[in-house]
């Protein structure tokens with residue numbers, strides 16, 4: 314279904330906190346090794362937030378850069394809504410987006426969080442595009458930010474070596490579906506039957522409504538890695554195929570494939586199935602790890618700044634995460650300024 318008002322990317326920005334953590338740093342406190350982490354995940358280093366900072370701080374930094382990029386681009390028109398995709402809000406209540414909007418000086422605009430774990434950026438794109446299509450606003454700041462280290466069990470080597478902190482953001486404006494930067498048909502899906510594969514068991518109403526206190530480890534994120542891996546490959550492959558078809562593209566016409574940076578082996582398996590060669594894939598997982606919802610816009614911003622992603626490229630996006638949730642979308646990359 315399409316409406317007259319498409320959401321068009323007009324600004325982009327990203328931020329990772331300055332504290333770099335190498336595989337050797339992790340191996341100094343966990344039963345793991347640089348060799349295992351590199352070979353099983355493709356990650357060499359990642360960034361962690363500092364004590365006392367939060368997802369909101371990451372979101373403000375990425376949001377500032379995206380707003381500046383949009384201003385440099387063409388006009389200073391005002392943002393009329395803020396959508397924040399995150400699994401690690403600053404507090405369980407209220408949403409973090411209103412505080413981020415206020416800190417960015419955007420006033421009393423509508424602002425809300427989207428919870429779709431590592432698929433959050435694509436679900437956020439759908440929310441932002443909906444606000445624009447419905448005529449609620451002409452311009453949305455969509456931020457995807459996660460401070461996964463705040464929910465990772467530092468003793469759990471199966472997750473502590475993968476997840477990290479970061480943020481990415483885009484400004485979307487009302488435009489036409491034929492313009493560069495217009496978000497193409499979105500494919501989204503979920504499977505709640507498999508919600509136990511990726512979860513934080515405690516801290517929500519189900520646990521809090523019992524009179525039994527939760528075990529401390531139940532407040533941490535946990536993931537059944539092997540099953541998650543299998544579903545990630547299956548759903549990202551299928552969603553990408555469908556999004557390309559709905560955009561009217563053959564897969565060999567995709568110039569840049571941008572998948573959620575879950576694990577380098579997952580990315581390889583998905584690209585192999587789609588027949589997308591290495592030179593048309595973008596990746597930064599070696600340097601930033603798996604940053605949850607942030608991973609796609611963080612990669613888009615970095616690749617734009619480095620020139621690996623350029624105006625006119627046909628870009629296919631896909632993500633997979635807890636829920637289970639997944640999605641894919643297409644966009645012809647616009648001319649963008651980066652900070």
Ligand code: UT7
Pocket residue numbers: 344345346349350353354431470471474475537538539541542545574575576579603605633634635
């Ligand atoms: O972003 C949201 C979605 N998330 C994903 O898509 C992630 C999906 N899953 C994965 O990326 C991979 O499954 C992992 C990276 C989590 C794990 O890789 P794997 O090749 O599937 O390993 P495994 O879980 O099957 O474990 C293999 C072995 C086990 O030892 P045994 O049972 O064979 O003795 C693990 O205990 O590797 C062991 N292991 C480790 N060894 C050293 C697990 N984590 C580590 C570690 N260092 N950090």
